Amino acid sequence: MSHSLSFQTVSKLGALVAGALLLASCSSEPPKSLVTPVAGKPSLPAxxxxxxxxxxxxxxTVSRLDWPPVASVNSSPALRISQQQQALRLKLDNLKSLGINTVFFQVKPDGTALWASKILPWSDMMTGKIGEDPGYDPLKFMLDEAHKRGMKVHAWFNPYRVSTNTKPSTVSELNRTLSLDPASVFVLHRDWIRTASDRFVLDPGIPEARDWITSIVAEVVTNYPVDGVQFDDYFYAESAGSALNDSQTFIKYGKGYHSKADWRRHNTQQLIEQVSRTIKQLKPGVEFGVSPAGVWRNLSQDSAGSDTRGAAAYDEAYADTRQWVQQGLLDYIAPQVYWPFSRKAARYDVLAKWWADVVKPTHTRLYIGVALYKVGEPSKMEPDWTVGGGVPELKKQLDLNASTPQISGTILFRENYLNQPQTRDAVNYLRSRWGS
Structure with missing residues (x-):
């Protein structure tokens, strides 16, 4: 695709958004940081x-894990819409009764959208087919229903994932979008697409790909009354057997970097800076946060790291999450601390307190992501999740969060585990603790 085509989608959003986009420099010299490092004071206002x-x-919504109901997809359009909307209403009623006040709603599970986008095709999660209009706007519906109940909604984006697998049937379906408006990025910008962790992903080292992601966030923030925007931990996502091949991109854009790892971290930093600035220019009241892996770095790798032995976001996702907090780029950070107090390699209390110390001198709020999905599940390494139906462990985690001044709350992963038999005791406990 020609260079100019990369920005067609951006221009559709009008001068307001285009002006807000901080386009990364395409020169071979590493661009200077858009953010002044913190010297006593964070770079953004309190x-x-x-x-x-x-x-x-x-x-x-990815793989319809929490919503929409899998059975609804094969129904007639009218029935499908009523099933999906009714399921969401019931979920929100249940969340409200439990005292949940914020829903992190996955609006971009891959290279598709759960809102009426001019940049991304409709998600097949709703209808079974990429690009097929679901007959209503799921994000608008969620916002209307949640706000009616006094609950906030953060639009949750997976920035780089294009598909959850690389099967021939998936390739065919993505190719079929060429006749749609908008078509998939898979066919519009084939040169941005790589394979990693057996999925199609965007190459984070390509400046135009980062601009494109920024334009998608801008579209949502401009057109919907979302309370916040969240990126999950999938920045550079690769596995041992399926690494991201970005060597050509590194040759093109990586001059001046000592290592590919440093260059990759710079690319992730550029995305976070662009998105943070764009949101603040469009709607300063919309919060921007990231939910990274719970470990930034281990003490064995870095004297500033946590006393843990876990997979580290800095080294594996190429995300310097601590730096983003220190630079005031995030309104909140929500590390996924998915282990119990007794897990020696990554103790809940050790990590929660480490993060509390990181946010202490900053204006970034700290929410801890808690592993509801492990509650009641037998585990050799983490037996505490089944003791007393998981209630004592959950209580300890919530007590620590509540008693640590720097921790501003808890986010549970994920909604459908509130409806499972193995979490019943824990859910009753949550209702007694948080519910009205």
Whole structure:
């Protein structure tokens, strides 16, 4: 695709958004940081303090894990719409009764959208077919219903994922979008697409790909009354057997970097800076946060790291999450601390307190992501999740969050585990603790 085509989608959003996009430099010299490193004071104005404790839940749409109901997809259009909307209303009623005040709603599970986008085709999660209009706007519906109940909604984006697999049937389906408007990025910008962790992903080293992601966030923030925007931990996502091949991109854009790892971290930094600035220019009241892996770096790798032995975001996702907090780029950070107190390699209390120390001198709020999905599940390494139905472990985690001044709340992963038999005791406990 020609260079100019990369920005067609951006221009559709009008001068307001285009002006807000901080386009990364395409020169071979590493671009200078858009953000002045913190010297005593963060680079953004003080955050208004949040009076209410965050009691959040992630509501996943990828693979229809939490919503929409799998059975609804094969129904007639009218029935499908009523089934999907009714299921969401019931979920929100249940969340409200539990005292949950914020839903992190996955609006971009891959290279498709759960809103009426001019940049991305409709998600096949709704209809079974990429690009097929679901007959209503799921994001608008979610916002209307949640706001009616006094609950906030953060639009949760997976920035780089294009598909959850690389099967021939997936390739055919993505190719079929060429006749649609908008078509998939898979066919519009084939040169941005790589394979990693057996999925199609965008190459984070390509400046135009980062601009494109920024334009998608801008579209949502401009057109919908979202309370916040969240990126999950999938920045550079690769596996041992399926690494991201970005060597050509590194040759093109990586001059001046000592290592590919440093260059990759710079690319992730550029995306976070662009998105943060764009949101603040469009709607300063919309919060921007990231939910990274719980470990930034281990003490064995870095004297500033946590006393843990876990997979580290800095080294594996090429995300310097601590730096983003220190530079005032995030309104909140929600590390996924998915282990119990007794897990020696990554103790809950060790990590929660480490993050509390990181946010202490900054204006970034800290919410801890808690592993609801492990509650009641037998585990050799983490037996505490089944003791007393998981209630004692959950209580300990929530007590620590509540008693640590720097921790502003908890987010549960993920919504459908509130409806499972193995979490019944824990859910009753949550209702007694948080519910009205």
């Amino acid at each position: 955050r208004p303090q949040q009076n209410q404790e965050m009691r959040g839940v992630w509501l996943t």
